[in-house]
Each structure stands twice: as structure tokens, then as C-alpha cells.
Amino acid sequence: MEILIKYFVPEMPKIEKIEIGNWIDLRNSKEEILLVGTYQLISLGIAMKLPENYEAVVAPRSSTFKNWGIIQTNGLGVIDESYCGNEDEWKMPVYPTRDGIIEPFQRICQFRIQLKQPEISFTEVYALEAKSRGGFGSTGRM
Numbered sequence: 001m002e003i004l005i006k007y008f009v010p011e012m013p014k015i016e017k018i019e020i021g022n023w024i025d026l027r028n029s030k031e032e033i034l035l036v037g038t039y040q041l042i043s044l045g046i047a048m049k050l051p052e053n054y055e056a057v058v059a060p061r062s063s064t065f066k067n068w069g070i071i072q073t074n075g076l077g078v079i080d081e082s083y084c085g086n087e088d089e090w091k092m093p094v095y096p097t098r099d100g101i102i103e104p105f106q107r108i109c110q111f112r113i114q115l116k117q118p119e120i121s122f123t124e125v126y127a128l129e130a131k132s133r134g135g136f137g138s139t140g141r142m
Contacts, residue, residue: 001051001113003048003049003050003051003113004048004049005046005047005048005049006046006047006048006086007045007046008029008043008045008046008047008089009029009030009045009104012027012029012045012046012105013027013105015046022112023059023110023111023112024110024111024112025061025107025109025110026044026046026058026090026092026107026108026109026110026111027044027045027104027105027106027107027108028042028043028044028045028092028102028104028105028106028108029043029044029045029046029104029105030043030045030104031101031102031103031104032101032102033101034068034069034070034094034096034098034099034100034101034102035096035099036069036096036097036098036099037095037096037097038095038096039073039093039094039095040093040094040095040096041091041092041093041094042070042091042092042093042094042102042108043089043091044089044090044091044092044109045089045090046089046090047084047085047086047087047088047089047090048079048084048090049081049084050079050080050081050084050113051081052081053081053115053116054081054113054114054115054116055078055079055080055081055113055114055115055116056078056079056090056111056112056113056114057076057077057078057079057111057112057113057114058072058076058077058078058079058090058092058109058110058111059072059075059076059077059109059110059111060072060092060108060109060110061107061108061109061110064108064109065097067106068096068100068102068108069096069097069098069100070094070095070096070097070108071094071095071097072092072093072094072109073093073094073095074093077092077093079111080116081116092108092109
């Protein structure tokens with residue numbers, strides 16, 4: 001599968017698929033000054049043309065909060081194939097929990113590409129004929 005990618009900053013390290021795992025790291029494209037308690041958009045310095053019927057899911061890396069104290073405000077981001085114009089730069093919406101600076105080109109989030117959900121329909125029923133697991137939180141603590 002070929003994916004067209006535009007880099008907004010020429011000296012930005014190019015994206016590569018790593019050997020272990022199936023998520024691909026993304027970097028911030030410029031220095032980011034973090035101010036505690038503010039909503040900020042971190043520029044990821046890329047735009048992509050995803051294949052038809054595919055979308056990208058963007059999530060923080062496991063070290064993102066530890067290193068910079070930022071929380072991705074939407075939990076994870078979904079970028080569909082229609083967000084593919086020349087100016088459609090990917091960004092990561094964050095909420096800093098401490099002041100700080102992210103130097104340029106740090107690996108701050110990751111993404112994977114997956115098929116979009118197929119067309120579905122919902123049929124209302126009076127009861128579901130499957131065995132109940134006991135409701136939310138029923139599997140216990142251990």
C-alpha cells in the first residue's frame with residue numbers, strides 16, 4: 001500500500017515503519033512552549049493522502065505524559081481519507097499539566113492506518129438472546 005506524504009518542514013526526519021509493533025511514531029515539527037492548563041495544538045509537520053476507505057488513528061506514545069506532562073485532549077484522534085489537502089497538516093490537541101518546552105522533532109505520538117468501519121444498520125429488539133456477563137465491571141478486580 002502506497003501512502004503519499006507531504007512534509008511541512010524539509011529537515012524533519014522522515015517517517016519510517018519500525019520493525020517491532022504496528023504503530024508508527026510521529027514527531028512535533030517545531031519547538032512547542034507548553035503552558036500549564038491551556039489547550040494547545042502541536043504541529044506534526046505532515047499531511048497524508050490515505051487510501052480510500054482507510055483512516056488513521058493517532059494516540060500518545062507511552063512516554064508522552066512522563067516526558068512532557070501533556071494529555072491528548074480527545075483521547076485518540078481519527079483522521080479520515082478526506083483530510084488530505086495540501087494544507088491539511090496533522091496536529092495533536094493537548095492539555096499541558098506542567099510548563100515546559102518540547103524541542104523540535106521529538107517522538108510525541110503514534111499512528112496506525114486501518115480500514116474504516118463498514119456501512120451498518122441497527123435493528124431494535126426487545127431482548128438479546130446471549131448469556132449475560134453480569135453488567136459493567138462484573139469481571140472483578142483480580
